[in-house]
Amino acid sequence: MTIKNKAYIVGAYEHPTRFAPDKSVAQLHAESALGALQDAGLELKDVDGYFCAGDVPGGSPISMAEYLNLNLSWLDGTEIGGCSYIAHVERAAQAIAAGKCRVALITLAGKPKSTGVATGTAPRTLSPERPETPWDLPYKPTITGIYGMITQRHMHEYGTTAEQLAMIKVAASHHAQYNENALLKKVVTVEDVINSPIIAPPLHRLDCCVITDGGGALIVTTPDIAKSLKRPLVKVMGASHTIKTSHGGYIAPTETGAIKTGPEAFAEAGVTPNDIKYASIYDNFTIMVLMQLEDLGFCKKGQAGQFVAEGNLISGTGKLPWNTDGGGLCNNHPSNRGGITKVIEAVRQLREEAHPAVQVKNCDIALAAGPGLVVGEGHAHATLILGRE
């Protein structure tokens, strides 16, 4: 059953905080939920579907449903890392199309900043029950270390350069300067990125996303309800999510799950990469943007370095305006999970509610895509294509 045009995103809210030592994770979820409902013109009592992932207190939909006293007829706690919320939009659209719920709430929140988690550089704590753990944990595979290896391999195979990768951060900073809530608003240069400290070679500090507290929420609903509300109509056109495995050790570290979710989402939407006016692409590291641009079909494999070096990601001048909120590299990476903010900025663009300096003209079709957990190991990927009606 296709979800094309069966559901609409009517509420989108990005919590303005980037540092919240005085609020609980549950409160951040709740404030984000109310923000998205207010944006939609709906109330908490209207919610009959709830979608959340591993960041939710208690690890399942139960505790936040209890906290918000939701009256649910559908729920989904699918946990696939940072792209969970992109996948949740697809799963909410499926539930709505099947008549299982009418107003779906998706929430994310977390506070790694105020709890002092050195997310990318600290050795990870992984339980013995995770079957990869005995075989990878001893080698201290920090997230930055793994992405460093992936970056080195992409450079080796395709001639990608540090300067090309730096242009991704430069583009994000050009956009973030207009976002009053962005953690990093300063415009940076290629030289600034190259001269920032090496974290895990060849990755520099400014190749890495920010660490922030925060949250976000989305409301997905039926066509009838969407048309009864006063918000611009943003419809779900196509979507896909998957797990890309390590294939028993025959891994291809420079490929992301977007090689599957991209073509599937485009096929369902009936559009091609050339039709996309704006793209939110999860930017935990600059290399991930590069690889997804290739795997989603915006560039041939190995050619995204040149594409980004030409400034094509910068809104107003480039061919593919990207992450106009400043993305994870400059704006926000709440709970170390960049999926929901990718959808939120895509909705802003389609509603023509992005900052005027970065708003894409005639933005009628947009994409949001991202990975979950760590590429190079088994990881998730989700792609969503949205349209303005």
Added chain:
Amino acid sequence: MDNLDNKPTDFLADAYANAYPETRPFWEAAEKDELLLKSCHDCDKPHWYPRMICPLCGSANTGWLNASGQGTLYAFSHIEKADPPYTLAYVQLDEGPIIMSNIIDAEVGQLKIGAPVTVTFQRMKEGRKMPVFRLSE
């Protein structure tokens, strides 16, 4: 690398080894500094990490294979900021699979993609011995 070779322990006390009783032959071989791979008798391909069901064809007809211990450096990142510094690596074994590991006893300037490497073993703080690699002579 948590090399505690002087600690009188072995894999029998290691929670990470004990969670997978089916992999005991691997840990026993590692005690003798021998690298085993799981390989499939039906599709004839070795895989990593060791599983009882072949992840490549789904067959339960798998067995242990004595690996050569030879491979090439597929990718690496030297984490200078860690205390102590270490080198995270993907090593492509001559048998095919790419495995995560560490490179030891090498100056970072000596490392390059494609360099031949040879397995050696280090005991983890939890008790089991794990394969790591040196640049080949």
